Amino acid sequence: MGRPRRGVGLREAARGFRRGGPPWAPVGEAGRAARPAAREFPTGWARSGAARTTRAAFLRGVMNPLLHVSLTADAHGAEVFDTVRDTPVIIVSNHTSHLDAPLLLCSLPGWVRSRTAVTAAADYFFGSVWRGASSALAFATVPIDRSGGAPSSTPMDLLRDGWNLVIFPEGTRSRDGARGRFRLGAAYLAINAGVPVVPVGVRGAFAAMPRGRSWPVPGRPQVTVRFGRPLRPVPGEDVRTFTARLAAEVDRLCAEDATSWWDATRAALAEQPSDSPTPPAPGGRGGPPRQPTAADHADGDADGLFPAAGPALAGPALGGPRLRGGDDGANGSPSAGGAAPTAAVGEARTLGRHRPRAAARSGTGPVSISARLRGAPGTPTARWRRIWAATEPLPRSTSRSPWRR
Amino acid sequence: MADMERIATVRPGFVLEVDERTPPLLVHSGAGVLLERFPLGTRVVYPPQPRAGVGDVDAAIGAALAEPLDSAPLSALLRPGMRLAISVDDVRTPQPRMRRGDVRGRILEQVLGAAAAAGVDEVTLVVANGLHRRLGAAEVAGIVGERVFRSFWPTGLVCHDAEDAANLVEVGVSDAGEPVAVARAVAEADLLVAVGIVQGPGQGGLGALVEGLSSYASLRAVHSVAAVTQAAAAGAGGGGVVEGRLVQGAAAERLGAVLGAAVPVFAVAATVDAAVGPGPFLTRREWEWSPADQAMAFGVGRGLELLGGRGRARVLRDLAADYAITSLSAGQPQRVAAAAWQAVDAQQRVDVDGQSDVVVVGLPPFGAYQGGAPADPVLAAHGALAEVFARHRGRPVVRENGAMIVYHPVAARFSQLHQPSYVDFYEEVLAESADPATIEAKFERQYATDPWYASLYRTSRAHHGVHPFHRWYETAPARAHLAEVVFVGGDRAACARLGYRAASTLADALEIVAGSVGRDPSITYLHSPPQLITDVR
Numbered sequence: 001m002g003r004p005r006r007g008v009g010l011r012e013a014a015r016g017f018r019r020g021g022p023p024w025a026p027v028g029e030a031g032r033a034a035r036p037a038a039r040e041f042p043t044g045w046a047r048s049g050a051a052r053t054t055r056a057a058f059l060r061g062v063m064n065p066l067l068h069v070s071l072t073a074d075a076h077g078a079e080v081f082d083t084v085r086d087t088p089v090i091i092v093s094n095h096t097s098h099l100d101a102p103l104l105l106c107s108l109p110g111w112v113r114s115r116t117a118v119t120a121a122a123d124y125f126f127g128s129v130w131r132g133a134s135s136a137l138a139f140a141t142v143p144i145d146r147s148g149g150a151p152s153s154t155p156m157d158l159l160r161d162g163w164n165l166v167i168f169p170e171g172t173r174s175r176d177g178a179r180g181r182f183r184l185g186a187a188y189l190a191i192n193a194g195v196p197v198v199p200v201g202v203r204g205a206f207a208a209m210p211r212g213r214s215w216p217v218p219g220r221p222q223v224t225v226r227f228g229r230p231l232r233p234v235p236g237e238d239v240r241t242f243t244a245r246l247a248a249e250v251d252r253l254c255a256e257d258a259t260s261w262w263d264a265t266r267a268a269l270a271e272q273p274s275d276s277p278t279p280p281a282p283g284g285r286g287g288p289p290r291q292p293t294a295a296d297h298a299d300g301d302a303d304g305l306f307p308a309a310g311p312a313l314a315g316p317a318l319g320g321p322r323l324r325g326g327d328d329g330a331n332g333s334p335s336a337g338g339a340a341p342t343a344a345v346g347e348a349r350t351l352g353r354h355r356p357r358a359a360a361r362s363g364t365g366p367v368s369i370s371a372r373l374r375g376a377p378g379t380p381t382a383r384w385r386r387i388w389a390a391t392e393p394l395p396r397s398t399s400r401s402p403w404r405r
Numbered sequence: 406m407a408d409m410e411r412i413a414t415v416r417p418g419f420v421l422e423v424d425e426r427t428p429p430l431l432v433h434s435g436a437g438v439l440l441e442r443f444p445l446g447t448r449v450v451y452p453p454q455p456r457a458g459v460g461d462v463d464a465a466i467g468a469a470l471a472e473p474l475d476s477a478p479l480s481a482l483l484r485p486g487m488r489l490a491i492s493v494d495d496v497r498t499p500q501p502r503m504r505r506g507d508v509r510g511r512i513l514e515q516v517l518g519a520a521a522a523a524g525v526d527e528v529t530l531v532v533a534n535g536l537h538r539r540l541g542a543a544e545v546a547g548i549v550g551e552r553v554f555r556s557f558w559p560t561g562l563v564c565h566d567a568e569d570a571a572n573l574v575e576v577g578v579s580d581a582g583e584p585v586a587v588a589r590a591v592a593e594a595d596l597l598v599a600v601g602i603v604q605g606p607g608q609g610g611l612g613a614l615v616e617g618l619s620s621y622a623s624l625r626a627v628h629s630v631a632a633v634t635q636a637a638a639a640g641a642g643g644g645g646v647v648e649g650r651l652v653q654g655a656a657a658e659r660l661g662a663v664l665g666a667a668v669p670v671f672a673v674a675a676t677v678d679a680a681v682g683p684g685p686f687l688t689r690r691e692w693e694w695s696p697a698d699q700a701m702a703f704g705v706g707r708g709l710e711l712l713g714g715r716g717r718a719r720v721l722r723d724l725a726a727d728y729a730i731t732s733l734s735a736g737q738p739q740r741v742a743a744a745a746w747q748a749v750d751a752q753q754r755v756d757v758d759g760q761s762d763v764v765v766v767g768l769p770p771f772g773a774y775q776g777g778a779p780a781d782p783v784l785a786a787h788g789a790l791a792e793v794f795a796r797h798r799g800r801p802v803v804r805e806n807g808a809m810i811v812y813h814p815v816a817a818r819f820s821q822l823h824q825p826s827y828v829d830f831y832e833e834v835l836a837e838s839a840d841p842a843t844i845e846a847k848f849e850r851q852y853a854t855d856p857w858y859a860s861l862y863r864t865s866r867a868h869h870g871v872h873p874f875h876r877w878y879e880t881a882p883a884r885a886h887l888a889e890v891v892f893v894g895g896d897r898a899a900c901a902r903l904g905y906r907a908a909s910t911l912a913d914a915l916e917i918v919a920g921s922v923g924r925d926p927s928i929t930y931l932h933s934p935p936q937l938i939t940d941v942r
Contacts, residue, residue: 076551076552077551077552079505079506082505082506083461083462083463229463256552260552260555260556260557261514261552261553261555261556262517262521262528262553262556262557263556265517265518265521266521269521269522
């Protein structure tokens, strides 16, 4: 034991170094000073003709074969894009793995893929110049700031220029394979830009390459991409209701893959509260809109696409009843940026808490404990069973590889 | 710009008289296309150009289901606990097949969505293939769509088996004393939803429904030579709407009425435009072809010729068309059929002045029974003499005792998988006689009850043993009407077996028919592919 050294060693010091990108500021510093409008990573060049040609060659010649070598990848329902040939679309998917974006892009018809951009977290993908540039070139990513603040105008500009946009409304990859809460950005964009949304269910990607892995698990696991029919916001539908509709459709698509289309459709109809039509009646206020589930609006809305501050909600297209805040304290953590004022939460509570569970079994009386445990329709157990079935493919007991039997 | 206007406005069909400035015209010739110069003065009947389809197909389906013809909306007919049967047309329509997402799959999804919303649990889907070959899984998936297929195949979605006695239930007896047996799932259903595509006159309706879901014993009378002749004499050749009145074979109507009385039927029918094959040059007038169209027409013709054999078979098998859905109707089956026929009629009808001595037709490489392959001799004769000949409204385009010249390489090649009974029909039956009535009396029963054909029909993809007989009977009206039939490019031995003549060129064919129609006959060419209905005045 020598003399205690002053200061940190080289290893410790190197941990704080960065090899590119903006300097890290202490959290306290960032919180104190008003965040300047961050300079957005330039990605316009990645949508030029040369970059598109390069990308098309990369996706078709490298990425697609690679995916099919390492996965058993299937895509169904891509013909829905034939019905929306005349308008750009927003493609909304669940997000469980880094495989999602390449899989999704490779499953699109060529003419859609050539004009499709993927929204990606600015803090993750555009942290360094190399990472940002390569992902922009390979997957046409555009940076989205997840830390709150003024939303970027790029997504809206892209839609106006006729580009399709892939958005993962969860904002991040799932930690456990189950779908996370959908943020409101995608629905907000769809309503304001007046474009349809194509919901997509990707199933099996979590089992194939969960967080923490950089390569799919061996044995060519099954991954399925299912495109649903395009959804359009009905006149007067508000952002939350439309988001809930999108989330329900993505869930249904995952469940469809786990079971079958017929079973998933019936299950979705059984789950739906009897007094809420889907889609909600035009006008929004005329009939009760489909209430988002607890997970849909549990906490903040900051996903970089939706204006997080309360007043911004009162846009011209938002005619429906506004629901803010969660319905129970357990999930109702404050907004990520602290943007939603408490007054708005209190107001929402006075406007009316939704009670989807009570509505679902109105007239049938309370469900007994044993029924809940058994997983009778309409109970949380049944819902969780379906979510598990939809998100976790059954583990393959035997591998196809002759060396892994 | 002019191109855009041409596409935007749909032009009706018309009759062109060939003069010195007329370019060589496109003719289908069984396995390919060729460009042919016709004698001066030949009348060329062009079908109307394809119409624009409905904008939003899903919305149109929803509107048709919500406001049906002569029926309550579908959602009002569904109730929890009921047994719902859904019948779907097989691959016979449309031909060539529909590329990307068959409209029947979209109709089925909406029908099943309504059933799910109404709490219907017991649903059975039956592919109404009748005595035609049963379909493979991929073909069924192509029709009903992947979602419905994966949800119901193979227990809840089946191909009809006309030889499965245990699964056929008699639902009644017709006025003429014929017992009508249909698939059990249909007979015992509380509601039958019939989903189909109508591409020509006479398709759809209760008669066609019985044909798809019944057995040989029940259908025998419908397809007899007498019934076919009587139906042709009744008016429209293949059925259709004549002066606002439904015309279908009387026998088919009889059986359809029995099914309609036994099971409530809700029909949904879509009509498609006349899009055919690859490239728009097939539906454009030759003198308006762009250089690209000309190159395409020439290249396709020569390319298919050069490919030959397996390569050509592969190209033809993969043939598919981008159809536009021109109308959607739902409700009472006969009303739906009439509405669909009206839409088809408006799309395909061409007024023609007077009959002619000779009619020339080119047969396309696709058809209801051969799928995507050049037809064998029996189906080639059926294509020309039954399908094309019957495309008129009461009066054929060729006069009685006139002549028909058909472009087709009548090669005696049969599908080993689909046509085992055709091989024997060609080798045994036609060698003895080509007369439909004689064949019916002497051979039909033997072929229809042959256990080997029945086994292949049930377990493989073969047409029923009686299938070639029924196709041959349907040529009876044309055989009676025409004095001579000549196949240009046809195999001589095969044509002789059918009782017809073969010629190598159009000039030779006209020389051959000169004996019956004279040296200077009036000629009418039904422009390829002959998807038109002539209204001869």
